[in-house]
Amino acid sequence: MKMEWIWALCLAAAGGLLRSEYEKRHFSVEEYEIESEKIRKDRTLVFLSDLHNQEFGKGNRDLLAAIERVKPDMILVGGDMMVTKEQCRIGPALELTRALAARRPVFYGNGNHETRMKKYPERYGDLYDRYRESLERAGVCWLSDETAVWEELAITGLDLEEPYYRKLRPAVLKAEQVTAQVGDADRQRFQILLAHSPLFFSAYREWGADLTLSGHFHGGTIRLPLVGGVMTPQLQFFLPCCGGAFEEDGRRMIVSRGLGTHSIRIRFNNKPQVIVVRLKRKPIF
Numbered sequence: 332m333k334m335e336w337i338w339a340l341c342l343a344a345a346g347g348l349l350r351s352e353y354e355k356r357h358f359s360v361e362e363y364e365i366e367s368e369k370i371r372k373d374r375t376l377v378f379l380s381d382l383h384n385q386e387f388g389k390g391n392r393d394l395l396a397a398i399e400r401v402k403p404d405m406i407l408v409g410g411d412m413m414v415t416k417e418q419c420r421i422g423p424a425l426e427l428t429r430a431l432a433a434r435r436p437v438f439y440g441n442g443n444h445e446t447r448m449k450k451y452p453e454r455y456g457d458l459y460d461r462y463r464e465s466l467e468r469a470g471v472c473w474l475s476d477e478t479a480v481w482e483e484l485a486i487t488g489l490d491l492e493e494p495y496y497r498k499l500r501p502a503v504l505k506a507e508q509v510t511a512q513v514g515d516a517d518r519q520r521f522q523i524l525l526a527h528s529p530l531f532f533s534a535y536r537e538w539g540a541d542l543t544l545s546g547h548f549h550g551g552t553i554r555l556p557l558v559g560g561v562m563t564p565q566l567q568f569f570l571p572c573c574g575g576a577f578e579e580d581g582r583r584m585i586v587s588r589g590l591g592t593h594s595i596r597i598r599f600n601n602k603p604q605v606i607v608v609r610l611k612r613k614p615i616f
């Protein structure tokens with residue numbers, strides 16, 4: 332290869348890495364609107380996922396300020412707020428979620444990192460219980476295979492066990508399994524499901540979720556025009572559900588690109604994301 336080409340490739344790689352470092356520190360706030368006859372009053376939700384201990388300003392003050400500007404009625408957390416590997420540090424996740432709960436209702440569902448912390452006490456001690464209890468004392472509604480009712484909204488947090496997060500060939504989730512874990516969906520209310528992995532939209536729909544909120548895939552690391560996400564932390568390539576909004580049979584799923592990274596610490600054309608969902612009352616004529 333000619334030297335000019337080698338230099339051009341090195342420059343492009345360096346430029347890409349610089350851009351990635353910039354994007355990791357600059358989130359975007361993106362809005363979605365959903366109309367439903369089940370909604371009685373217009374409401375605004377903020378959905379956060381996959382913080383992985385990222386901090387935007389000291390104590391996440393920039394993130395808190397951006398959320399405050401939206402003036403949401405409630406905050407929904409989709410899990411993976413910390414990184415649970417050989418060791419686990421929960422400080423930034425705890426600090427942010429507590430600060431959010433001091434201002435408005437917060438509903439929290441587990442991601443694979445919380446689930447790992449819960450499953451291996453021999454590795455993490457009682458960290459999961461201490462984290463959960465600390466957040467509950469701060470007013471957070473913890474939804475580990477549980478449902479909370481908030482006026483005409485039902486909010487369910489589904490725990491997905493490790494086989495559903497397996498690399499390359501994850502287990503397949505069926506609607507019956509969702510029912511076995513969390514009971515029947517609330518068909519009278521607008522049913523929101525916090526399910527960390529978006530891989531099982533058909534099961535979530537069939538179970539009865541009007542709106543599923545997921546994350547986990549960090550937008551696919553690098554996002555290309557027309558193609559979308561290139562690679563997930565579960566080593567899937569060009570998976571369509573890495574980020575964005577999906578609709579089938581009148582049921583919706585919104586997948587967050589997340590706020591942080593771990594393991595593969597790259598974001599390109601894939602800024603961290605705060606999701607705002609405007610729930611609108613659908614007029615009945």
Ligand SMILES: [Fe+2]
Nearest residue numbers: 411442443547
């Ligand atoms: Fe995850």
